[in-house]
Amino acid sequence: MNLKELSNRLGLSPTTVSRALNGYPEVSERTRKRVMDAAAQYNYSPNSRAKRLATGRAMTIGHLLPMSKEHEMVNPIFSDFIAGAGRRYAEEGYDLMLTVVRDEDEAETYRDLATRGAVDGVVLHGPKTNDPRITTLTSLGLPFVVHGRSSNVPTEYNWVDVNNRRAFERATSLLLDLGHRRIALVNGLAELDFAMRRGAGYSDALQARRIAVDEDLISHGEMTETYGYARTRALLRAPCPPTALILSSIIPAIGARRAISDAGLEIGKDVSVVVYDDDLSYFRNDGDVPTYTAARSSVRYAGRRAADMLLDTIANPTASKRHLLLEAELTIGQSTGPAPEMRRYLDQG
Amino acid sequence: MNLKELSNRLGLSPTTVSRALNGYPEVSERTRKRVMDAAAQYNYSPNSRAKRLATGRAMTIGHLLPMSKEHEMVNPIFSDFIAGAGRRYAEEGYDLMLTVVRDEDEAETYRDLATRGAVDGVVLHGPKTNDPRITTLTSLGLPFVVHGRSSNVPTEYNWVDVNNRRAFERATSLLLDLGHRRIALVNGLAELDFAMRRGAGYSDALQARRIAVDEDLISHGEMTETYGYARTRALLRAPCPPTALILSSIIPAIGARRAISDAGLEIGKDVSVVVYDDDLSYFRNDGDVPTYTAARSSVRYAGRRAADMLLDTIANPTASKRHLLLEAELTIGQSTGPAPEMRRYLDQG
DNA sequence: ATGCATTTCCAAAACGCTTTGGATTTCCCA
DNA sequence: TGGGAAATCCAAAGCGTTTTGGAAATGCAT
Structure with missing residues (x-):
């Protein structure tokens, strides 16, 4: 018919x-x-195909799912972001197109999407510092929104981000308040912009208390359980182990818990842990007292807002660039407590 | 141009x-x-739109991401499946369209995709027993492949599945061989077909040894960390706690580990744990000795094979239905050991 | 040079919709 | 009962491809 x-x-x-x-x-x-x-x-x-040809609009938003050859991991937060964004697209009659692409082909794929007229806009994930993809997309004239930000990019662009710097500054301060002085940072891959910002927040907090940043306590890696485990294990075996850890995602925190447990130590007592919690749907860190003390910000909500922003940009292409900075909330859970020395002092008191 | x-x-x-x-x-x-x-x-x-109108083919495969209102969770295995399938689509020049949909709208959405001519085929996720969606898709004449199977569906359909029954039969047998007699099953939602098959495999193994199935040891739920924690905690506090657990996914197993640890028990010693491992990219259970004893089957590989099957079906629409049954491999990790009573016996020996 | 098969190219129709620019009808008021 | 405005509808021209059915040009053997 x-x-x-x-x-x-x-x-x-x-x-x-x-x-x-x-x-x-x-x-x-x-x-x-x-x-x-x-x-x-x-x-x-x-018929969608005929309609789209006649109207000249693709009624489709593109997301690239890049996979590197070495560590071919899918970012676990991706699915929740997509869930948030995709819901909005559906509500507005847009389709969501997902392209799984080897990351060396990413720029080429954007170019292809643009010339084929396959999408009306895209969302850019996991921006690196001075990310070249932003320049590519800008020059293609394809509307886009970045999930996160990219430092040192000369041009303006749309973004939705969390105040990572402040979140980590606050998380670090919390641990300092509890008496911790050796605080390890288990961060994301160094080239990712958000990891850089988180590192800056961490350093800010330490320096505000005149505590030197010990590079040995900082590490970068992919946010897997295995990485969290290996890194925590190494830290705990070092000559002068940290009394607290800050982890960039709840996934490596699972590995950290395992390493702490393996070492015969207790989380929240012998070792304090603060995580950055994206509020993943299959790993809710809630309840009366959350399992982990966490800086929390829903990635699904970020996805929804990014979708809003992109659709708005497509509808009003000439308007100026849009920005949204979300704040993470810091909630106290079971994984933090006074530093061991402090604990002894308190027990005496 | x-x-x-x-x-x-x-x-x-x-x-x-x-x-x-x-x-x-x-x-x-x-x-x-x-x-x-x-x-x-x-x-x-x-131009994609013009090409697709002229050829009459959408060159697009659809995946629905259903979200229920009560427990609005994204299945964590979804992203890895998509990564596997999407790679194949891209290689064959197909686009992947993802539709986030409230699960009561699912049938309607399939109908819409078909009449709009938006996709050439779809993949059906998370089939329930006698899943009505299979009938819907069949009557729509839209090519599809089911990831999993659905019991009691009268018509033939394409599917890619893992031999869940055998995997759980073997996992249970392994624990029985280690001397465990009270083995809990922490299963997926009861309406899901794979949960049913896994339960059957578990029961098979017990009955082969003339051990009665204790319904109190079986539970169904969504595969979250929280569920694994709560359920394990309850099991361990019961009058006659199990000495071993089988969990339907590695996610609740994380919660189980936490509960076991909280109870002051040791995993692999006081309590044995076997998991079903989908080989998620951010939770690799490997290394010299894997963390968990597991029945493992890569969901990403399943995605790739499902994509192959679907593209093949689209190319040869008249051919008979295709089936692929993958076997899980059972690998021994650190999370299992002899049952406590057995251990005492062995220690004496 | 001639005839025939190949090679090489093209004009025009088709895909199923939207949209432009009227044409026709209806309605209302003087 | 006109006349103009408003309401209602339509024919035809796109949108940018692919594909059908030839036409022209070329190559080859005679």
Whole structure:
């Protein structure tokens, strides 16, 4: 069943039927009703491909899922971000197109999406410092929103980000307040912009208390359970181990817990742990007292807001660039407590 | 730059240019080369929307990401499955379209995708027993592949599944061999077909040893960390706690570990744990000795094979239905050991 | 040189929709 | 009962490809 056939059955022209269905005012309500009913009856909906050709709009938003050859990992936060964004797309009649791509092909893929006219806009994930993809997308003239920010990019661009620096500054301060002085930072890959910002927040807090930053306590890696385990284990075996850890995601924190437990230590007592919590749907860190003390910000919500921003950009292409900085909330859970020395002091008191 | 403009510059007809680019034999190699070069120079690639209208093919595969209102969780294995499947789509020139949908709208969405002609086929996730979606898709005539199987569906359909029953039968047998007699099963949601099969495998193994199935040891839930924690905690506090646990995913196993640790017990010694491991990219359970004893089967590989199957079905629509049953491998890790009573016996020996 | 098969290319139709620019009808008021 | 405005509808021209059905040019053997 297509438009021509439907209009034949109704004894109307395709023009009128099309207008009736798309809510144009040039058609009487009586006719519109008749058309709508017939469309429902024959289960007609306009062919996407034809519609998109005629309107010149793809009605599709693209997301690239880049996979590197060495560590071919899918970012675990990706699915929750997509869930948030995709819900909005669906509500607005947009489709979501996901392209799994080797990361060396990423720029080429953006170019391809643009010239093919396959999407009306894209979301850029995991920006690095001075990310070249931003320049690429800008020059392609393809509307886009960055999830995160990229330092040192000369041009303006749309972004939705969390105040990572402040979140980690606050997390570090919390541990300092508890008497911890040797605090390890288990951070994301060094080239990622958010990791850089988090590192800066951590350093800020230490320096505000005149505590030197010990590079041995800082590490960068992919946010896997294995990485969290290996790194924590190494830290605890060092000559002068930290009394507290800050981890950039809840996934490596799972590994950290395992390493702490393996070492015969207790989390929240012998070793304090603060995590950055993206509020992943399968790993809710809530309850009366959350398992982990955490700086929390819902990545799903970020996805929703990024979608809003992108759709708005597509609708108003000439408007100035949009920015949204979300704040993480710091919630106390079971994984933090006074530093061991402090604990002895308190016990005496 | 479109086809007409390109052909103008070349002094050729659109027909010839189109044929040259699409590798048809009616064009001389010399002309083809000239066209290809010009296309590269002007960075031309055919407009997807027009191409798809003309060919009548969407060149797109659909995946639905259903989200229920109560427990709005994204299945953590989804992203790895997509990564595997999406890679194949990209290689074959297909796009991947993801639709985030409230699960009560799922059937309606399939119908819409079909009538709109938005996709050439879909992958069905998380089939329940006698899943109505299979009937819907069959009647729509939309090619599809099920990731998993659905019992009691009268018609034939394509599927890629793991031999869940055997995997759980073997996992249970392993624990029985180690002397465990009270083995808990922490399973997925009861309505999911794979949970049913896993339960059957578990029961098979017990009954083969003439051990009665204790319903109190079996539970169903969503595979979150929180669920694994709560359930394990409850089990360990019961009057007659199990000495071993089998968990349907590595995610609740994380919670189980936490509960065991909280109870002052040691995993692999006081309590044995076997997990079903989907080989998630951010939670690799490998190393010299894996953390968990596990029945492992890569969900990413399953995604790739499902994609193969679907593309093949689209190319040969009349062929008979295809099935692929993958076997999980059972690998011994650090989380299992002899049952405590057995251990005492062995220690004496 | 001639005839025939190949090679090489093209004009025009088709895909299914939207949208432009009228044409026709209806309505309202003087 | 006109006349103009408003309401209602339509024919036809796109949108940018692919594909059908030839036409012209070339190559080869005679």
